[in-house]
Amino acid sequence: MTDTADTAIPTSSYDTALQRSDAIWAKIQDDPAGLRMLTGDRPTGALHIGHYFGSLRNRVRLQEAGVESWVLVADYQVITDREVLGDIRGSVRELLTDYLAVGIDPERATIFTHSAVPALNQLMLPFLSLVTQPELERNPTVKAELAAAGKSAMGGLLLTYPVHQAADILFCHGNLVPVGKDQLPHIEQTRVIARRFNERYAGGEQIFAEPDALLSEAPTILGLDGAAKMSKSLGNTVMLRMSEDETAKKIKKAKTDADRQITYDPEGRPEVANLLTIASQCTGRSPEDIAEEIGDKGAGTLKVMTAEVLNEHLAPIRARRAELEKDPGALFEILRAGNARANEVAEQTLARVREVMGMIY
Missing domain, CATH: 1.10.240.10 (Tyrosyl-Transfer RNA Synthetase)
Known part of the structure; x- marks a missing residue:
């Protein structure tokens, strides 16, 4: 895919993403080895059937098919468009409970939080050097999030949300991200960042592979009041x-x-x-x-x-x-184990990034 300043998804790019997605589904059925899925949610409370039918059930399906799974509890993203935090710890607990209840298996999935993995977030600094302000401002998903929050001025964290998401995916070398069509701009921005990092800082060596979107066939569940989605x-x-x-x-x-x-x-x-x-x-x-x-x-x-x-x-x-x-302590033990695993991988990735950038002293 050619590099472009505009990360919106034209029809031709969508068709390309769809073709890649179809090929990935075929690979999953044949041999899922080498596939690493990154997915997750913002911890804003317990989940509903829109989440379940729209994504959670599909994550379990991929897990059962043998795809390596990394599941992000995106606690830092709670503050991208909210001025009141609420009970984040309680929301994380509810999210963990729902994850395990629907069948996400901590023995086969790494469940972790943004805030507990410093090296992941540090990747944002070199990644931010690879994108421009106009590119970020044009991202349609960022615009939609701003509108949904009912704000006219965009905060810095929301503006750089696609870069943070790129760090989420690339820190663990995720190469498969289940998304709907409306989230393709985020995946394209991640692909651009991976490509530019390899070219600018690694002399063309592939430090980061460009991840693919796995387009979901899951249905969209409307709100019971007829709204476009459950909320x-x-x-x-x-x-x-x-x-x-x-x-x-x-x-x-x-x-x-x-x-x-x-x-x-x-x-x-x-x-x-x-x-x-x-x-x-x-x-x-x-x-x-x-x-x-x-x-x-x-x-x-x-x-x-x-x-x-x-x-x-x-x-x-x-x-x-x-x-x-009955045992919330056990939930947080699972999270701590996932955080430890995520930290190990993130620190290895950051060390390699610093090496190719000439920042080992």
């Missing part, structure tokens, strides 16, 4: 930790429409289609098949069915979660 701040979610009764009440209040005939029409009837998608993800049946079964029985029947199959699907996860909550 804890909007209260339109079904949290993984909710009880069966709480889940049923949430689904019962979900926005639908007045047409009693249930059909799967994501464009014309997005709220109805969203419930059908949730039911489909829980049962393995197609949303069209579920819609045909319900027929003219209306949204009430759809909601009851969706709540029932969702509760059934989440039951083992919730049981595991309840067990994990």
Whole structure:
């Protein structure tokens, strides 16, 4: 891929990313050796079914397929667009609980935090020298984050967020990052940084490989109020930790429409289609098949069915979660072990970076 000052993703670049992604999926099925996945979340509290169906379940699938997994609890990114921190430690605990409950295995995945890995964050300094202010300002994901935060002025940490993410990926030599299409600009910026570092500081030697995006086929789960996505701040979610009764009440209040005939029409009837998608993800049946079964029985029947199959699907996860909550100390022991592993790798990477930059004294 040619180097470009603009990291937005034109159609041709998306097609290229899609082709690479398809090739990676084929490699995973054939032989996942050599693949190292980096993924993660900001610790802003417990996770919901949008996270689960959109990414968590796919991470477990990749883990089970034999892909080496690194999972970042991005605690420093909480302060990119927030002035009030809240209970970060509590949010990290909730995130760890959800990770383990859905099946992320600390014996096969390295789970770590930004704040506990100094060498990772130090990589931002040489990486920042490789990008320009206009490149960062043009990043569409950064613009979207600024708009979502409701701010007009961009803070320095938010502006440099793509560089921080590049450090996240490259410190452990991650070469596979599961993302949706809207996050491709971040991966492209990471590829640019890796390429420029190799050229400028390493004389063309490949210190960092350019990572690939693994484009997810996972569905987008809308908010129960019809919003574009579930958001804890909007209260339109079904949290993984909710009880069966709480889940049923949430689904019962979900926005639908007045047409009693249930059909799967994501464009014309997005709220109805969203419930059908949730039911489909829980049962393995197609949303069209579920819609045909319900027929003219209306949204009430759809909601009851969706709540029932969702509760059934989440039951083992919730049981595991309840067990994990009994021993929060064990959760932080897992995190400390992951942090130790991440520090070891980050320090090795930083030492190599300093070596090729002539900064060993």
